[in-house]
Amino acid sequence: MDRLIGKKALVTGGGRGIGRAIALAFAGEGAEVAVLDLRPELAEKVAREIADLGARSFSVVANVSDEAAVKSAVAATEAALGQIDILVNNAGIDTTSRLVDMPTEMWDEMIRVNLRSVFLCTRAVLPGMLQRKWGRIINISSQLAHKGAAEMAHYAAAKAGVLGFTRSLAYEVARSGITVNAICPGPIDTELFRNIPEGWRENKLAELPIGRAGTVDEIAPTAVLLASDEGSYYLGASLNPNGGDVMI
Numbered sequence: 086m087d088r089l090i091g092k093k094a095l096v097t098g099g100g101r102g103i104g105r106a107i108a109l110a111f112a113g114e115g116a117e118v119a120v121l122d123l124r125p126e127l128a129e130k131v132a133r134e135i136a137d138l139g140a141r142s143f144s145v146v147a148n149v150s151d152e153a154a155v156k157s158a159v160a161a162t163e164a165a166l167g168q169i170d171i172l173v174n175n176a177g178i179d180t181t182s183r184l185v186d187m188p189t190e191m192w193d194e195m196i197r198v199n200l201r202s203v204f205l206c207t208r209a210v211l212p213g214m215l216q217r218k219w220g221r222i223i224n225i226s227s228q229l230a231h232k233g234a235a236e237m238a239h240y241a242a243a244k245a246g247v248l249g250f251t252r253s254l255a256y257e258v259a260r261s262g263i264t265v266n267a268i269c270p271g272p273i274d275t276e277l278f279r280n281i282p283e284g285w286r287e288n289k290l291a292e293l294p295i296g297r298a299g300t301v302d303e304i305a306p307t308a309v310l311l312a313s314d315e316g317s318y319y320l321g322a323s324l325n326p327n328g329g330d331v332m333i
């Protein structure tokens with residue numbers, strides 16, 4: 086219950102789903118948490134839930150794919166919490182299309198929201214972490230980065246890009262006391278998953294060894310591990326709470 090005492094975290098897409106669960110789990114371990122989301126009402130609600138747990142919290146609104154918005158959101162968070170020790174790059178979207186029919190804008194939006202955002206948010210928090218010689222960067226990728234999926238070439242490409250980013254940055258900053266790792270969840274029962282066309286979801290659950298979607302509470306503990314001192318020897322790793330979808 087006290088593995089993150091004194092730590093300040095920023096969770097993107099923290100307004101619902103996996104990000105919300107991670108934000109609440111961090112607060113439960115004693116961290117102060119900034120909840121960033123595109124949707125102010127979601128970010129504010131989760132920040133209130135965290136405050137109700139007795140932890141200091143802060144809500145901030147930004148589109149994570151917008152460079153100027155990210156810069157000001159990180160500056161506002163650092164002003165509110167003092168610093169950012171832990172960044173969780175969680176905000177993301179999902180859409181489906183056969184590649185032959187995929188509009189260029191769908192491809193570009195996916196890369197902007199699910200990959201460019203990871204670069205922008207990480208670059209914005211790194212100077213403080215490098216100065217203090219301590220930091221944790223946790224990127225939420227997907228099991229589809231390893232496995233791929235029909236009608237999700239754009240999503241799988243963005244999420245595989247996140248893994249390449251994770252490993253490369255891990256080399257750069259390891260000796261500055263900063264760890265960079267990824268989590269690759271399997272299908273998790275959130276609005277993102279529920280909004281995928283039903284046939285796609287049914288096929289996925291049918292092939293999944295565990296036979297059911299996971300819950301957000303089956304992902305948050307992996308983020309706590311990577312954020313805490315117990316996670317200090319993970320570097321450039323991809324942890325895979327995925328119901329057996331990819332066994333690596």
Ligand SMILES: NC(=O)c1ccc[n+]([C@@H]2O[C@H](COP(=O)([O-])OP(=O)(O)OC[C@H]3O[C@@H](n4cnc5c(N)ncnc54)[C@H](O)[C@@H]3O)[C@@H](O)[C@H]2O)c1
Nearest residue numbers: 098100101102103123148149175176177227272273275277
């Ligand atoms: N649910 C799954 O099955 C699953 C599986 C593997 C990976 N993931 C990944 O986990 C992460 C969270 O997914 P989720 O299932 O909790 O989704 P969700 O849709 O329930 O929550 C995503 C949150 O991100 C916010 N968001 C979206 N675009 C944003 C933007 N441009 N700027 C700021 N905030 C933005 C949304 O408002 C929302 O609150 C995503 O990166 C997703 O790709 C999800």
